Amino acid sequence: MVELGVELAGIRLRNPTILASGILGVTPATLKRAAKGGAGAVTMKSLGPEPRQGHPNPTVLEWECGLINAVGLSNPGVEAGAKEVAEAVKKVKAPVIASFFAKDAAEFGVVAGRLAAAKPAMLEANLSCPNTIREMGIPFAYEPEHAAEAVKAAKERAGDIPLIAKLSPNTHRLKEVAKAVEAAGAGAINMGNTLGPGMLIDVDARKPILANKAGGVSGPAIRPVAVRCVWDVYESVKIPIIGTGGVGSGRDALEMIMAGATAVGVGSAVASGGFKVFGKIAKEMEEWMAKNGVSSVRELVGVAHK
Ligand SMILES: Cc1cc2nc3c(=O)[nH]c(=O)nc-3n(C[C@H](O)[C@H](O)[C@H](O)COP(=O)(O)O)c2cc1C
Secondary structure (H helix, E strand, O other): OEEOOEOOOOOOOOOOOOEOOOOOOOOOHHHHHHHHHHOOOOEOOOEEOOOOOOOOOOOOOOOOEEEOOOOOOEOOOOHHHHHHHHHHHHOOOOOOEEEEEOOOOHHHHHHHHHOOOOOOOEEEOOOOOOOOOHHHHHOHHOHHHHHHHHHHHHHHOOOOOOEHHHHHHOOOOOOHHHHHHHHHHOEEEEOOOOOEEEEEEOOHHHHHHHOEEEEEEHEEEEEHHHHHHHHHHHHHHOOOOEEEEOOOHHHHHHHHHOOOOOOEEEEEEHHHHOOOOHHHHHHHHHHHHHHOOOOOOOHOOOOOOO
């Protein structure tokens, strides 16, 4: 018998696949479909303190090796969003992770408190969106001190709900950042957000394709970077890691797990493969494990380091 279930900061997942934040918005109906498609947990789109329109269209573009996006954290704001969280918790048959962002540490605390009241299984502090740098300064996840401040403030208001810190591949201080968020009280790390920003130019129009010009790169193109980041974080902390970036198959998921992840985030692959991608990844993992005499995912976490 192969055991696909894993535990993440005390929360039990039936398999290691997690819908990544932002891909499917915040509506409970879409999250329900991801759970039906086999997701072990679902993450809602990041909510901020106030409603935000985000960037003008086009905001998301599919290219040969994944997606590039500059959605710009469009969201209905935490007041309306918290109601969606509460509804999703009731309706979705998988743990619901509520993602959030803010412009400073104090605001991280306020938003975390408001969302904690809606009782999601976990909270995820998005410290790492590369698309709003101009408005909000350098992302928190680039510097250990900034990341720790935000996590500490959120943790103080999160009550007993475990807090995930979502980090960025775009920092040369990753190991220090990982250690800092662990020390500040994060129960898990999501490694991580999109790479970049990047840019694609329409040669015929002689202009960048995204209205925002630049955007975060995701999908297969970033998988090797994400795997290396998971590797570095695993060497730095004891808390569990969600490996996110380019996962679309069972082998991709196993690669992340062998680098040190306990669970995997799946974003862009849902855009290309639909909701059933979660069940597909889990089944492919199960088949590989059965064939290779591995009875539990736990046995594989970080094996590539040995
Ligand atoms: C269209 C789009 C919107 C996203 N919105 C968010 C968001 O609101 N919050 C967040 O933390 N990450 C957001 N992300 C990043 C993803 O959650 C994920 O970290 C990233 O896409 C890498 O994973 P992937 O290669 O599996 O897509 C977004 C990604 C895409 C493509």
